Amino acid sequence: MMNFTTHPFDAGDDDRFHEECGVFGVFGAQNAAALTALGLHALQHRGQEAAGICAFDGTQFSTERHVGLVDDNFTKPSVIARLPGDRAIGHNRYSTTGGAGIRNIQPLFAEFAGGGFAVAHNGNLTNAMTLQKELQRRGSIFQSTSDTETILHLIATSSRGPLVDRVIDALHRIEGAYSLVCISEKKLIGCRDPLGIRPLVLGDINGATVVASETCALDIIGARFVREVEPGEMVVITEDGIESLRPFGAQGSQRSRFCIFEYVYFARPDSVHKGTSVYNVRKRIGAELAREMPVDADVVVPVPDSGVPSAIGFAEASGIPFDLGIIRNHYVGRTFIEPSDSIRNMGVKLKHNANRAVIAGKRVVLVDDSIVRGTTSLKIVQMVRDAGAREVHMRIASPPTTDSCFYGVDTPEKGKLLASRMSIAEMANYINVDSLSFLSIDGLYRAVGEARRNNEMPQYCDACFTGDYPTVLTDRNGNSNVRQLSLLSDVS
Amino acid sequence: MMNFTTHPFDAGDDDRFHEECGVFGVFGAQNAAALTALGLHALQHRGQEAAGICAFDGTQFSTERHVGLVDDNFTKPSVIARLPGDRAIGHNRYSTTGGAGIRNIQPLFAEFAGGGFAVAHNGNLTNAMTLQKELQRRGSIFQSTSDTETILHLIATSSRGPLVDRVIDALHRIEGAYSLVCISEKKLIGCRDPLGIRPLVLGDINGATVVASETCALDIIGARFVREVEPGEMVVITEDGIESLRPFGAQGSQRSRFCIFEYVYFARPDSVHKGTSVYNVRKRIGAELAREMPVDADVVVPVPDSGVPSAIGFAEASGIPFDLGIIRNHYVGRTFIEPSDSIRNMGVKLKHNANRAVIAGKRVVLVDDSIVRGTTSLKIVQMVRDAGAREVHMRIASPPTTDSCFYGVDTPEKGKLLASRMSIAEMANYINVDSLSFLSIDGLYRAVGEARRNNEMPQYCDACFTGDYPTVLTDRNGNSNVRQLSLLSDVS
């Protein structure tokens, strides 16, 4: 899900794209909430701002939603004890700073006339605002700016009868990217948008069913991977088993357009998507890069941590030694503010320090996953030069990121993306490297196991590299989205 | 407003009825939020659990809602600075402990298709649950158990066009007691239910209009009392002035049934209702009591603080000296728990201590405002006896409270009211006094200036003394009211 009001980029964190959410659900397991907490812990890289869990014990829905890391909020026995039941869903949120963001912590819960219903959403609707205005005219009162709330009002006001029919009714009205996990009093529902832009996998633990954004969330609880929920598929889990529905047409009738950036950066390296290890894709990316853009150098240095697998792949393919030439300080707080003007430029050293013993006098290949606005690359290159590097060659483990994402990833506006404003030569000059190369789009498709990109019918959503958006973007040209939020209940 | 789910009685505080809310609004004054904070401070006796203010600055509605006293939350310049604008409404809440109560802090705010709208409510609807179920079936999602939210959904889904028409549409569907204060982008609206059960007064400060539950809230800001909002009246304040509407029929067509307990206990003694000083009513009650139920004694001792004016009146009428025979400790926290079993019965002494120098060897007349469950009376009488009183005569400044209130006052169930279970003789025996007398119902009506109670058409709502409820009680025989709350936005 994504905020309507703002489209922020967390400059304070680092100069990268940010995944917006992770989802998890389990049906039929004792300690469902505890399992969900573990699953969310494994998915923490998909959203660190806030997390929530909603559980149902046969009588009562219980919800806990907190700002902060899963571990800091959902590991106390007292919190888990307030979430009884054998079914639960959970959500990690990467979010903007500020109050509005806090109001949007998921899962959202609604009491419909037919009973309670909770939803957790990864992705972003591209027509949510348009729908919201229509619903308001009809008398719906919105509590948040969340596109996810739109889904709830669509279900609440559906003219259909049974819950599953009402949900399908709502799905037919929304556009964009979504992997949804929902619980009602009788059901756990998981579904993916028709293009399967965001991931969702199905697992099994001692007969209980699990749905999760990534396989690493199955690993942590010891669940067995069963299969992916398919694009356009809705799985409905009840005490009678799993039913697979196809609200958008028969199996296989949908083209898949899975987000290729999940392989490049978002997913955890130990996850497996579409049968392919993310770690191995990244090593192959490094090898492709070494082949496409070789360089004569003394040492391959990853920008930690995300550049490490590609750097290992690059080093193996090129025969140049791999070394930790940049040391990352993992104790960086989320809110580090450079304490005063006179020491302003020390910021980058909070997170990274050059390891002079590895770098001094060397020709260095720096491997990073992407360049977004270029601000971090600029500082890292300078730091490596200050540590005595003789040459600095930057190799980027993806094509230039030229376009914003509207499918649930937090990206700067197009105009702030370095690659939308500069040629590669200009970028090399800007970040002050001896050479700069990006992986080709076909090289990226080869790394994920395709022969090349099928330009007529691309196998993945690669809009951030190509501007080729696989859905209409209804809200995009709408009017100002800044709205007042209703306050029927919560406390500021 | 009142909670659907529970009908609590705060045994931890004291053995009295509790007012549930105070409301305040101002239109056209600089520092509207600061004035509202002062007004809520003056109305703090009507609700100490939580408070909120909503202000509008011509562009934006701003809301602050906090658990705790007005002074502890709304006196910081930073809080007031977050509430800009020349119009604002505020609300004090007396509430149950627990999360559900916290969700219900007012004012509630909704963004309608036609713009923002905030409401603060004193009173209680008697058909809110019935309406809520109907609205849910139509697709409205409820965020709270508050009957006030019901009003908002009725306005949102009204088929009428202009806002005032939509509000009137909603008023025609609700039953019970309500004094409402609302703001929209253009208007401040104040209205009272057709019987005027809860109070609402109109004031003026340098040309700005004020509405408030009691005149003491006008005094604190130096506003001039203009008149009461009349039963069944809706006043609509805009930049063009004040308009008086009569949604329920022409002026004077409504019988007034103002809550007589406001005079007995709820209202501040320095407030004036219906042209009559509350302090003077209480002194006249004491005088009536002395005349109706005289006693030969040495000293008149009030149960502080509410019994003081009646005791002064009793002393003046009887000629028996008035003295502070019980000293109240005002530093009692809201949450005092008797620290251990072995010192269990010390509880009453936390709040009161007998002043032995006044009491020892004396025949004491104790004057209190009412007996609810009798637990406090029992302990106070024992404390006075332990301090050496020779005789203890209890005089109660109201008739026996035999029935619950459904109009926004927090009362125990009827079965827990001492006077519903015992005769006066039994009560005297139970609380261990030498004599016990209550004021007669006609005595009470005389104290407020009537000749007697008009039993065909009572001049006041006195249901807690008579069981004569002036409205239908639609929800009263409904099914279980325990519901799950929707969570579209707020953080637990």
Added chain:
Amino acid sequence: MMNFTTHPFDAGDDDRFHEECGVFGVFGAQNAAALTALGLHALQHRGQEAAGICAFDGTQFSTERHVGLVDDNFTKPSVIARLPGDRAIGHNRYSTTGGAGIRNIQPLFAEFAGGGFAVAHNGNLTNAMTLQKELQRRGSIFQSTSDTETILHLIATSSRGPLVDRVIDALHRIEGAYSLVCISEKKLIGCRDPLGIRPLVLGDINGATVVASETCALDIIGARFVREVEPGEMVVITEDGIESLRPFGAQGSQRSRFCIFEYVYFARPDSVHKGTSVYNVRKRIGAELAREMPVDADVVVPVPDSGVPSAIGFAEASGIPFDLGIIRNHYVGRTFIEPSDSIRNMGVKLKHNANRAVIAGKRVVLVDDSIVRGTTSLKIVQMVRDAGAREVHMRIASPPTTDSCFYGVDTPEKGKLLASRMSIAEMANYINVDSLSFLSIDGLYRAVGEARRNNEMPQYCDACFTGDYPTVLTDRNGNSNVRQLSLLSDVS
């Protein structure tokens, strides 16, 4: 005890002198900490800033010290459970705002070579700074600005052997006012300075011994009053009983100079000092005042709450009716800040509102306990006039307060005391009353039961009225007292 660094006057609260502390101790009772919490609750009027309890269970000393009211911190079973043992001492602190004040919460505890020792102190040493400098030169490291810490270092560095001897050694070096309550592993010690300036009483509850600042702290736990600890007496309670020591000479060799302001304002009206009810003293003060300074008027109105007993006494003696012409709002937070400039002068109405029904058109006698800086009197008189009083006559239940206190009472500098700067006529003009009268010093002595003040050997400490200080004031002319505080342990 008193701070060295500042001599504050809490203008935010009200225009009165402030008692600085209450002390309590119990030996030999189960639930010693719970009893201490109750005792401190009863003594809360002597200090509202912070409170602490130290208990000993035969092995371990446990201490809890918290900012805020006793009820808000010491009524949780979990807190009491952390204070096991059958002996405990406690302390209430009235203090300045700011960090330094927080560091000074008592009881203070020290581990001496011979074992643990805790102390709670009401009063103020007049040579503490002089002693502190001497101790520092010797190598003592001070953690606080508290004169009480000086006592601990004196005991620690005493050349004597047994603990009681070391304490007596320390007492011989300190000057000023002190009622101390201490516990060691074997003993509870209570002692008063040679003049008995601050109060300390002895009680008994089922064989356990209690010491406390006032008798109301005995009442709350149901303890029996035994006697006062005498001036210059040290009582040492062990398992073998109570021993009375006279470090400053035989019983009766000390003149008593008990603080007469305890009767006027500090003590709770239900307490008894030197065999005399405080409430009755105050009523007699009112009667004296009516006799000394009669006035032709319609109503006697107390400035609540402290003026009430004197006003009752004045009304009885004068025959003028007593009425609550000023209503006090007890919900005033400690930190109320007037929210903005444009409403600046509303401040006084936060705490008091004139009861127009009682006052309008009347000749009013206002009775208050004292005038300190006059700022509150000024506003109250104006408020009473605004409510329509025809005449306002102020009667003050004590002589003019012309001098500061150095014995543990928080007073403004002499130059800020209205009576030190103006004649009574000037004061009357300044606060805008038709007449102003103070009780004479002999009238005050009569009210406490003396024939008159013995000017050669005054029976009480009345320095704030007379400037006649009963001890030397060694530190008074010292250099700047602002010091840096050692930080060996605590967390800011």
Added chain:
Amino acid sequence: MMNFTTHPFDAGDDDRFHEECGVFGVFGAQNAAALTALGLHALQHRGQEAAGICAFDGTQFSTERHVGLVDDNFTKPSVIARLPGDRAIGHNRYSTTGGAGIRNIQPLFAEFAGGGFAVAHNGNLTNAMTLQKELQRRGSIFQSTSDTETILHLIATSSRGPLVDRVIDALHRIEGAYSLVCISEKKLIGCRDPLGIRPLVLGDINGATVVASETCALDIIGARFVREVEPGEMVVITEDGIESLRPFGAQGSQRSRFCIFEYVYFARPDSVHKGTSVYNVRKRIGAELAREMPVDADVVVPVPDSGVPSAIGFAEASGIPFDLGIIRNHYVGRTFIEPSDSIRNMGVKLKHNANRAVIAGKRVVLVDDSIVRGTTSLKIVQMVRDAGAREVHMRIASPPTTDSCFYGVDTPEKGKLLASRMSIAEMANYINVDSLSFLSIDGLYRAVGEARRNNEMPQYCDACFTGDYPTVLTDRNGNSNVRQLSLLSDVS
């Protein structure tokens, strides 16, 4: 510094030794406190429990001490603004849970008769308790269990005159390991114990002098490394420059016994000690290990993060490919509690997950820095086996840790060290590996650049591997160290 009372091992974190502190100081730089915050950030790996800074502005010492990470407390401009001045010292603390630990946050500050003095201490005194008892008998009152407070009392009670002489006087009485950084009103003092067990380096930034535990703290502020403070050296920095004193004899007269475990695990890999890069030492350790204990395998997998450099060195020397076979989740909270019994054994997966794509079917060499209690090794091996490893060979980058540290490192008691209880074969069996090898002690000395260990006069402190303690351990056989803490000031 180290706690007397407890010698904890944080089982909740991981199964490793823990450094106890980092220190930092700067003299003569604008923004001294901001530079200190950055330095402490770089030294955060040496202590994550709490941090403190004390600054002096020519008039006033200011101290801020907070529980939590440097970034979370010392990056707010408001905090830095409360620490004005051009000189400051800071301290990071690794500590036990519980109140006593919180009381010990450094720097400690004392006001001596001659002026203020603050100290920050890395290390542990081995005769602090003995000294403390002696000081208590003399009248010193201790506020903490910190051996650092002992140093302050020794200085306070010294019979010498000038401050530097008093400090030297104190140094001659203490035993054990210490790197101290102190400020007085005129001086910044840095000193190391005669054996130089703990590190301390000297740097320069634009003419201002810096002292710090490691060179990485110089890097972050852009300071130039000048030299190490030598064993037994005291550097005194004033406005006139740096003076080097030798309280324990002329330069070179002291043998150095620097802690060799700093190279193995404690120090950051980008730091340089004694002219040698920590990262390069670790790579050489990996290479030595590959030579001493070769193994036929398919992949070298580090236990992240500390095992990575040794694993790279092992891979390079052995020719076996290096891969990330274990993925570390950096979002682990400090307080993760396994939420319930039924999912108890999932704990290890919170921090690590096997990367099945790298491991399945492979013969794996796992490289870790040390084995302490073995609990983590056991779980990691099982996890790697569960992911399909064909063989698991564990190689440890240090000799077996058989003995506790008494010099400021948090280690379990000897009896809980796996290597003190089992032979290597038993350990291999216990953790269930196909082979287990440790680096030899001479291999470790070779990696740090020596030919071998000089058993007559060892070049390093290696007591944790050899039991050969370089100082006497006076307190070690003392009686119970559990003591009560004085509470002269702080708030619980």
